[in-house]
Amino acid sequence: MTWIQLRLDTHPEQVEALEDLMLASGSVAVTLEDNADQPVLEPAVGETPLWRQTRLTGLYPADTDIEAILAHFPDELLEKCHSRVEILEDKDWEREWMQHYQPMQFGQRLWVCPSWLEPPEPSAVNLLLDPGLAFGTGTHPTTALCLAELDGMALNDQIVVDYGCGSGILAVAALKLGAVEALGVDNDPQALVASRDNAQRNGVDADAFPVALPGAYDSEAWQARADTVIANILAGPLIELSPTLLHLLKPGGTLLLSGLLNTQAEGIIAHYASELSLRIASEHEGWVCLRGERPA
Numbered sequence: 001m002t003w004i005q006l007r008l009d010t011h012p013e014q015v016e017a018l019e020d021l022m023l024a025s026g027s028v029a030v031t032l033e034d035n036a037d038q039p040v041l042e043p044a045v046g047e048t049p050l051w052r053q054t055r056l057t058g059l060y061p062a063d064t065d066i067e068a069i070l071a072h073f074p075d076e077l078l079e080k081c082h083s084r085v086e087i088l089e090d091k092d093w094e095r096e097w098m099q100h101y102q103p104m105q106f107g108q109r110l111w112v113c114p115s116w117l118e119p120p121e122p123s124a125v126n127l128l129l130d131p132g133l134a135f136g137t138g139t140h141p142t143t144a145l146c147l148a149e150l151d152g153m154a155l156n157d158q159i160v161v162d163y164g165c166g167s168g169i170l171a172v173a174a175l176k177l178g179a180v181e182a183l184g185v186d187n188d189p190q191a192l193v194a195s196r197d198n199a200q201r202n203g204v205d206a207d208a209f210p211v212a213l214p215g216a217y218d219s220e221a222w223q224a225r226a227d228t229v230i231a232n233i234l235a236g237p238l239i240e241l242s243p244t245l246l247h248l249l250k251p252g253g254t255l256l257l258s259g260l261l262n263t264q265a266e267g268i269i270a271h272y273a274s275e276l277s278l279r280i281a282s283e284h285e286g287w288v289c290l291r292g293e294r295p296a
Contacts, residue, residue, distance in 0.1 A: 003059050003060065003061065003062060003087075003088040004059075004060045004061070004062055004064055004066060004085060004086070004087060004088065005057055005058070005059060005060075005085070005086045005087075005088050006022070006027070006057070006058040006060060006066055006069070006070075006083065006084075006085055007055060007056070007057050007083065007084040007085075007086065008055070008057075008081045008082070008083050009053065009054075009055050009081060009082040009083075009084075010053075010054055010055075010056065010077075010082075011053070011054065011080065012054055014077055014080060014081070015032065015054050015056065017077060018056055018073075018077060018081070019032075019056060021072075021073055021077075022056065022058035025058075025069045025072065026060060026061070026064060026069070027059055027060055028060070028061070029058070029059045030056060030057065030058050030059075031056070031057045031059075032054055032055070032056055033054070033055050033057070034053070034054070034055075059088070062087075066085050070083065101114050101139070102114070102117070103117060103120050104138050104139070104144075105124075106138065106144060106147035106148045106150075106151050106173075107147070107148045107150075107152050108151060108152075109124060109125045109151050110124070110125045110127065110147060110150070110151040110173060110176070110177065111125065111126045111127065112127045112129055112137075112138040112147065112169065112173070113126055113127065113128055113129065114128075114130070115128045115129060115130040115201055116130075125151075125176050125177060126176075127169065127172055127176055127202060128201050128202055129167065129169060129172075129198055129201075130194075130197065130198065130201065137167065137169070138169060141284040141287040142232050142258040142259050142260070142289070143169060143170070143232060144284060145281075145282045145284055145288070145289035146170050146230060146232050146256060146258050146289055147169070147173055148282060149256055149281055149289055149291060150170065150173050150174055150177060150230075150256075151173075151177065153177070153228070153254070154178075155174055155177045155178040155179045155227075155228070156178035156179075157178065157179075157180050158174070158178070158180065158227035158228055159179065159180065159181045159182070159225055159228075160174040160175075160179045160181070160182040160183070160226060160227065160228045160229075160230065161183045161226040161228070161229045161230065161245075161248045161249075162174070162182060162183070162185070162230045162231075163185045163230065163233070163241065163244070163245060163248075164185070164186055164231055164233040164237070164259075165184035165185060165186045165191060165192075165195050165211065166186060166188075166191050166194070166195075166232075167191065167194045167195060167198055168184055168191075168194060168195030168196075168198045168199055168211070169198070170230050171183075171184045171195065171199075171209060172195075172198055172202050172204060172209070174228070174230075175199075175202075175204050175208060175209060176202060176204075179227075179228075180208065181209070182208065182209050183209075183210055183211075183212070183217060183222060183226070183248075184210070184211035184212070185211070185212055185213070185214055185217065186211070186213070186214075187213060187214055189213070192211045192212070192213070195209070195211045196209075196211060214244075219247070222247075222248055223247055224247070224248070224249065224250045224251065225248065225250060226248045226249055226250060226253055227250060227253050227254065228253060228254045228255075228256065229245050229248050229249045229253065229254075229256070230257075231245055231256070231257050231258075231259075232256075232257075232258040232259050233259045234259045234260075235259070235260055235267065235268060238257055238259070238260070239267075239268065239271050242271060242272060242275075246272075246275050246276075246294075249294050250294070251294055251295065251296045252293065252294060252296035253293070253294050254291065254292070254293050254294075255272075255276060255278070255290075255291070255292050255293075255294065256281075256289060256290070256291055257278070257289070257290040257291075258287070258288070258289040258290070259287075260287065260288050260289075260290065261286055261287060261288070262280070262283060262286055262287070262288050265280055265288050265290060268290060269290065272292065275294065276293065276295065277292050277293075278291065278292035279292065
């Protein structure tokens with residue numbers, strides 16, 4: 001099926017009214033995106049920040065009379081917009097994504113391979129992945145940094161915690177690299193489903209990879225149990241969760257933190273300084289991975 005896209009480049013104060021008009025006029029979906037390469041990082045709770053130049057894209061059936069629709073939009077709104085109409089050929093978007101997701105190598109030993117493709121190096125440590133609805137494919141710099149760090153670590157017989165596990169990619173990678181048990185924690189139930197599926201796909205026994213919502217695992221049993229704790233989330237949660245992450249980490253254990261821009265690293269390092277000394281272990285495209293060892 002063919003669709004028509006109506007694109008309106010506008011300013012934040014007009015977005016809500018234009019979005020309502022698009023939906024009321026028959027748009028089956030409206031998306032908002034940055035139109036000026038302006039990052040919006042870690043909004044406060046309850047905030048929905050918009051870019052100074054925002055693009056709204058409304059998707060309409062192919063037989064829609066866009067000119068008639070625009071005629072019903074108030075002139076005072078359209079005068080401040082740049083509008084554009086495009087034909088959008090329908091695609092099998094799942095297959096389109098699958099076509100562009102290819103095997104990737106991290107470090108010396110580890111490959112992350114889409115579950116529908118053959119691993120390019122059968123003798124390597126191959127992690128077969130289908131992320132489902134959860135974050136974590138290896139394509140984002142922060143995930144890539146964590147995977148490369150894990151590849152370079154001696155994980156044999158270790159116990160690992162992946163806090164904010166998403167697709168389970170980091171925990172399963174640790175298990176494939178020699179860890180004997182990993183706890184996955186995430187506040188999104190879909191992430192727990194994806195983590196379980198990816199563990200099974202890689203031959204990981206369910207007992208070796210328990211997954212749970214925050215607060216739903218046995219905190220007392222996991223106190224100071226993990227040789228390595230990984231958290232690839234955001235700067236704010238890494239500060240808020242520091243007591244939890246440190247509670248899980250045993251003396252002499254390694255803490256890996258990512259989801260951070262290089263401009264945020266100094267604040268995180270300072271926050272954890274009383275418990276352990278963090279350093280920038282690796283950096284890519286402005287994102288960093290911090291690493292530190294808790295004193296024995």
